[in-house]
Amino acid sequence: MSKHHWQSFGELNNSDAYKQSVNDEFQEQLPTEVDDKGFLEAKHPRRDFLKFLGFSTAAAAVAASCEMPVKKAIPFANKPEDIVPGNSVNYATTYIQDGDAVSVLAKVRDGRPIKIEGNDLSPITKGGTSARVQASVLDLYDTARLRFPTIDGNEAKLEDVDKAVAAAIGELGSAPITILTSTIVSPTTKEVISQFIAKHAGSKHIVYDAVSYSGILLANEATYGKKVIPSYRFDNAKIIVSLSADFLGTWLSPIEFSKQYSIGKKLDEKKPEMSKHIHFESVASLTGSNADERFLHRPSETGAIAVALLAAINGQTISGINDAKLKAAIEKTAKELSAKKGEALVVAGSNDKNIQIVVNAINEALQAGGKTIDWSATYNTKAGIDADFAKLVDDMNAGSVGGLLILGANPVYSWFESKKFVDGLKKVKLTVSFSGKADETTQLCKYVIPSHHYLESWGDAEIKTGYFSLLQPTIYPLFKTRQFQDSLLSWSGSTSDYLTLLKGYWSSKVGGETGWDKALQDGVINPANTTLASASFSSTSVAGATAAIASYKKVTTTELYLYQKVAIGAGEGTANPWLQEMPDPVTKATWDNYLIVSPAKAKTLLNIDLTNNGQADAYEVKPPKHVVSITANGVTVKLPALIIPGTHPDTVGIALGYGRTKELGKSVFNDEVGISVGVNAFPFASLANGTVSFAVSEVKLSDTGDKFPVALTQTHNIYNTTQGNRTEVMKELTLAEYKANPTEILEDREAEVKPYGGLANYQANGTIYPNSMNDRPGIKWGLNVDLNTCTGCGACVVACTAENNVAIVGKPEVLRGHEMQWLRIDRYYSGNDLENPKVVFQPLMCQHCDNAPCENVCPVAATNHSSEGLNQMTYNRCIGTRYCANNCPYKVRRFNWADYTGADSFQDNQEGIVNDVVLNMSDDLTRMVLNPDVTVRSRGVIEKCSFCVQRLQSAKLTAKKESRPMVDSDIKVACQQACPTNAISFGNANDKKSLITVTRQDNPNRLFLSLEQLHVLPNVTYLAKVRNIEEEEKASEKKEEKKSEKKEA
Amino acid sequence: MAFLKSLSIPTLILSVVLLTGSFLNKVSAQDGKALFSQNCASCHAVNKRLTGPALAGVEDRWGGDKTKLHAWIHNSAAFLKTGDAYANNLYNEYNKTAMNLFPQLTDKEIDAILGYISTAAKAASAAPAAGTANPNDAKGEESDNTLLFGILTLVLAVIALVLLQVNSNLKKLADEKEGIRSAEPVPFWKNKAYIAIVVVILFISGGYMTTKGAIGLGRSQNYQPAQPIYYSHKVHAGVNQINCQYCHIGVYQGKQATIPSVNICMNCHMAINEYKGAKIYNEEGDEVNGTNEIKKLYKYAGFEEGKPWDASKAKPIEWVRIHNLPDHVYFNHAQHVKAGQVACQTCHGEIQKMGEVKQFASLGMGWCVNCHRETKVQFKDNGFYSIYEKYHADLKSGKIDSTKGVTVEMIGGTECQKCHY
16 A cells, blocks of 8 residues: 655644645735725726726737838858758767766757757766756856956956966066866866976965865775775665765765666566665755665764774674664664675765775775775866865965965855955965856955856866766857966966867877867767776774774764755855756755754754644744754854754754855845845864864754745645545555565555546546547657656756746745746655655656646637647647646646746836846846747746657657657657656657657556546656565554554544 | 517527628638649639639630549649540640649549639629739639628618617507506617617627737738848749759758858859849839849958958848748748658749749748648658558558548647647
8 A cells, every 4th residue: 555645744744734725726815916995995996907908908009000020030151061050969068067077968059058968978977967967058148157357356358367467477486376276177177287387386286175075085095095086886786875975966976876876776577676775864865865764863973883884794793872773773784784795885975084984994894896886997076185275274374375376166155264265365466266257266366367167168077087078169158258278378388279288188099180079079088998996905094093983072962964955066056046946855945045953853942843733834834934043163143944854853954055145146145135045054164183074063053033934845736636635646665565565556556446447447437528538640658757766856857947948936936836847856755754754756747648637627728638648738828817727636837927037028027026036037148048949938828848849849850851750769858868867768658669668568566647546647657666675664664654543533 | 569579689690690601601712712822823823824824714624524624633644644635735835844733632622722713713804994813812702792791781780770669669659558658768879778789799890800900910921021132033943943952951951941141152153243134123113133133242242253252251141031930839941841841832932933032921820720731741751650550551441531641630730739839
């Protein structure tokens, strides 16, 4: 039987507010300002109505008498041979942002890059992308980008800046110059930097990563003699244990790991085997939410857990863990790990060298080297060592740094001792920033020469040893910017530019001009040999590390854990409205950071008992949340508190990356109230054992009594019908259950539709209409989501936004439930453990029902069904009654409440209605990102997922032009293409060989339709989530469930 | 009196029915006209000899035998082989220019076209004052009975009104006689019922006209603006027989047919620097100096005669855009020209005979949909359609009329989201 799933605390308790909200289509009152003053005194009295009527008639008459505007059609003067206007071309390039490097394809349409896709040829990401990669194209058209070089904030010509910098360098004399960058993955850029250093004696290159991996690098140096990070092979692991490493969301190489992880999670119905993932963490993360089993602990206990785990694997007794539950968990984990030696992998997110040394020892004991850990290729993406940077800050304060050239590093914002860095910077004579935007550090630099966006740049990247990826410009530079490398080259007196150097460097390696062209076209150069390798382990440092961990102070007060959000990272995504509006996978919050507290903490801190109907509703129904004051390390901030299960009772969490400077754009700063979006949590960090620690102890919390609204989408779009409860939208079971009874889900479905003669007769008997629903002569589109491999990362949400010109609505509108995303990921909790429930993610888009309830209520037939099974939405016919949205059981239809896109015929229709972020999205520059094949919707129409119909049409045309039947490779919908785990399959369900048909046929036992009992006959199917946990645990949970059911009864 | 009253209401109803009937009748005549302009008009006119003969009186010339005419139109080449004397004479008379094949037209449709031709011919002869009759002129349409029905409706409406008035007067008289006091009579212009009727009629007719006007907004059939260079399709595509695709290179590949870039013009015009053909006249009837127009091109191209051309010096020509579709419509040339094998002239008219380009079609949705209903897809020739197994079977079994074939509509070509997304 399906479990009890709940999206909100109200749903768990079946509270009054929940019961009411499920009956309302919209979360708010309709905007008809009705008062009891009578019509004449009303805001818009009858006379106003007549005025409007008269005006619109007059306006129509004027419009009708207007002459048609003369439009120009301007062809090329000299057309390049390979460009067909109106057809898009994909160029391979590499997404590079602060040390993250992903091989991608940029879809260029009429000279503008409009969409980023993964590069299938990359063996690292295998075509996968993340939300941030998807959103990066919008950064290219960011209105807040720096448009010209400046000296002291005044616009200057490039030549003048060059001259001034050269003069300044001359004046420095013997004072050394430091080049401060985030991790550089490009071999040629490293070459350029070394040329500069050779030219200027005494200068240095310091790498600074806002969230560094110093701990792992130093630990590997101590145990393996190499200061590098090896490749992890989650796909080879039968058991994965993570100590707070958010490897599916933000840790090291999340796209690659998601891909590998999904391989272990794909379930073959005939041979049901899966990898198992055990997660230890303090604050609910994306990875923890996906784990088969999650255990909660204090951040300060991480070291002790690692040591205990090592001891247990080595057959010793565990000491130092007081929590009995945690102790049992460690013992069990050790047992499972030991049983799968050579197929086990342990990773830790901590930046503590000692912890990472112990983790290395664990992996060594599990014989992971050469199997689940591969030393043949190591990462170049994270090279920053915190101590190096700390020393630089000291040097700067001591006045021994003459010049500082900064690229990609922003320590004024992200270094915990920001003030010390700022003070040091004042003592540096020459300060140059190459940042493309006026970030916190750039504002303090004398010279600013903005570098190109990656889509305008040439370059290369060695992501892992031997795995190269090239960059090529996809658009002519929009502004007066210059690539960082060219600046350095010219200052080191080189006569050639960077492109020549790059081409020269590669041509000799890849076989001349043709080889270079081929490499550019592919975008990647891969190693021929990929044998896994191990490295020799030296255990000398392990004892010391264990002893050091044992001496760590036991914390008894509340602790704070600083984490990164999937979309925002360490602040890279804050200025991007697509990422800000993407609901965080775990909290479902947009446009803010906040304090994450556990339900238990909420009880003591906020006096909210979530098992109490009234209190849960008081917390949940209205957006304003309690503002809590947080004091630690001498820093105090105030943040609204969100209650997120899956968080340790004595730990609170704050996301990094918020509280940015106003100059970064409209999305980071709220002009109306004059405060930035969220607050900066970096100052809470501290230096411990030479590395930055994001775990903070001795935290004082107090409820300020104030409230601050947080735009959560969690409780939007909930709805009940008389036929089916919304909870039945989801199906899930454990591997043990599946093995015991593979047809459990099938039986479940059979039972649901029993009144109509079971599944076989359901389609015919479940309706009063003649049964012509399935007459699809040629194509019947279908989509399937495998909930087993879906991690809920949100890449699909942003991909859909980018592909379909989905509007950004801003925080005030999200607060009102007006978000526009066509694809949402519902987060469900299951089980009755309020503190640590299981989590399931379900991507929900228009289900394209063959018997669609929305279609037959539209008074103007603006939504109707196509012969290919699409539920069509015709915007220019829609009159905005919203009957369809009301009648949709999935709540996937979106209404344009305001002119979010600037598409209305009357200008200035947005002023005062939408906020600055939304206004900025209709700026001429920002609009360059729009997909010309998709209509930009105006106010007053409904929109929804179209199955990327523009892509379907184009795929059919491709096949027709080649006079052949369509095949799977012709068509990938945006969400499917973006997915890093291949959870989404799409295709023609009438084609017996298509991916969608094969997927459905191979998984008859897990297949289900959401709300099948409504007889809406969706064209979207799901494969149920199977969790790899044992039977005995399941049984105990069942007992609990029964108990609670009895209680309810 | 009751009788009169009961009579007046059916009269009103009858007049409404008659009026509706007159509109319904019009539909089939429209069909014939639409079919004619789609299939025949590129080579034939009703009263004027073009590529093919004038079609007025065509049925009489063929001896009134419609079966022969049907066969000829369906497949003229096959019909010629039957050795029909009239057909062969005609063939020779027109320099052995073969008539296009129209297997997709049903007999019924051909009859509709013939019907249209005969009415159009009659209308033209009935109005000799109109000079050289244009079959597309509004005169042709008036031959239907709309006006007659309109007048009839009006007369009946007036009678009905009079009867109603009489009825009420008589009723009043009768009431007086019986001693029932009635209210002061209201003159009919103050009678609320009449005012209401007038208002309703005004509302309906006003609404109809507004809607019609609104639909026409943004449409620009027959738009023929002056262009920066007098470029004559007649000279290039007509006289010199240059293939459309030579210049409009995108037409088989993508969404846009593409207006040729300057370097494409210069491919030929580097060598062709003067115009030697027949005199060209613009719309106003003034002569156009072709050589001067070529010189204008050279100016855009930055080309000096006798010197090698540097293509990088070229400036784009700002042509005035003629065919404009609204943003919410997706149209793809490759889909129509490559996949659908539709001739350029179907939508652009006799482009090979135009001086400056004129918008031939309305580009309205009704016009698009009409064509999608009637046009056959390349069902057997294009491998894409092999997935439509059911239709292939139906074609074989005769369930689908093989002369009509599988139309665009049958594979979903009239659904909203084929063009709007």
